[in-house]
Amino acid sequence: MGFKEQIDITRLPEHIAIIMDGNGRWAKNQGKFRAFGHESGVLSVKDIVEGCVDIGIKYLTVYAFSTENWNRPVEEVNALMELLITTINQETETLTKNNIRLNAIGDIASLPQKCIEDLKSAMDKTANNTHCTLTLALSYSAKWEIIEAAKKLAVQVKAGKIDIDEINEAHFSAQLTTINMPDPELMIRTSGEHRISNFLLWQMAYTELYFTDTLWPDFRREDLFEAIVDYQKRERRFGKISEQLN
Numbered sequence: 001m002g003f004k005e006q007i008d009i010t011r012l013p014e015h016i017a018i019i020m021d022g023n024g025r026w027a028k029n030q031g032k033f034r035a036f037g038h039e040s041g042v043l044s045v046k047d048i049v050e051g052c053v054d055i056g057i058k059y060l061t062v063y064a065f066s067t068e069n070w071n072r073p074v075e076e077v078n079a080l081m082e083l084l085i086t087t088i089n090q091e092t093e094t095l096t097k098n099n100i101r102l103n104a105i106g107d108i109a110s111l112p113q114k115c116i117e118d119l120k121s122a123m124d125k126t127a128n129n130t131h132c133t134l135t136l137a138l139s140y141s142a143k144w145e146i147i148e149a150a151k152k153l154a155v156q157v158k159a160g161k162i163d164i165d166e167i168n169e170a171h172f173s174a175q176l177t178t179i180n181m182p183d184p185e186l187m188i189r190t191s192g193e194h195r196i197s198n199f200l201l202w203q204m205a206y207t208e209l210y211f212t213d214t215l216w217p218d219f220r221r222e223d224l225f226e227a228i229v230d231y232q233k234r235e236r237r238f239g240k241i242s243e244q245l246n
């Protein structure tokens, strides 16, 4: 029996977050340039998005470029930005056909102008799609996001719109870029690295973490389904004890 058949569709995670890692090593293993790994990684994104749509995942958030990734060699950064633009433009039609809404989180203003424009246009075109929301984390870092949220709250307090004592988890969450999305129940990181790398720190407070050695360009929907099956075997206690759970 394949992993897909083992999934209990009544207990699917609503939101899956993925740190797509290992493109560079995948390319290097074959004596190719890192950019080739990134290009191949796009095929994985497409397959995973289709896999999510197939089984009914409502939110998929993928870490495509971190704030820290700006520190990579300029040729690699440029190649990634080019790839982003090409991919967005190539895939918008398919997103629409599959009823997928494209969303982006991160410091979008720091991206190249062409990237901002094409991203915005693709987001506009897919804005009314309802089957699944695909969020690209671009120039994203969780610490950046949390600081931005703190600043927004400070402005509201200063303007007398809210009282300091009114600030609670819900209020804070509403300032984050993931507003209107549930927190991810499952986070997958490929490539054998066991770290969060500044991704969704607030939102992943109680997320189930799944790490696999598979490099991102080799990751396919069957691997996603395997991660979901693993997730469904876990007991999420949220601080309680087993006996308290139904």
Ligand code: IPE
Pocket (backbone or CB within 6 Å): 020, 021, 022, 023, 024, 025, 026, 064, 065, 066, 069, 080, 191, 216
């Ligand atoms: C992930 O793959 C893609 C991005 C960070 C943009 P990497 O490029 O980090 O690949 P490795 O980790 O060096 O193999």
Ligand code: IPE
Pocket (backbone or CB within 6 Å): 019, 020, 021, 022, 063, 064, 065, 066, 068, 069, 193, 195, 197
């Ligand atoms: C995390 O991968 C960021 C993305 C996948 C976009 P990195 O490869 O940049 O992470 P570190 O530097 O190994 O932690």
Ligand code: MG
Pocket (backbone or CB within 6 Å): 021, 022, 023
């Ligand atoms: Mg990496």
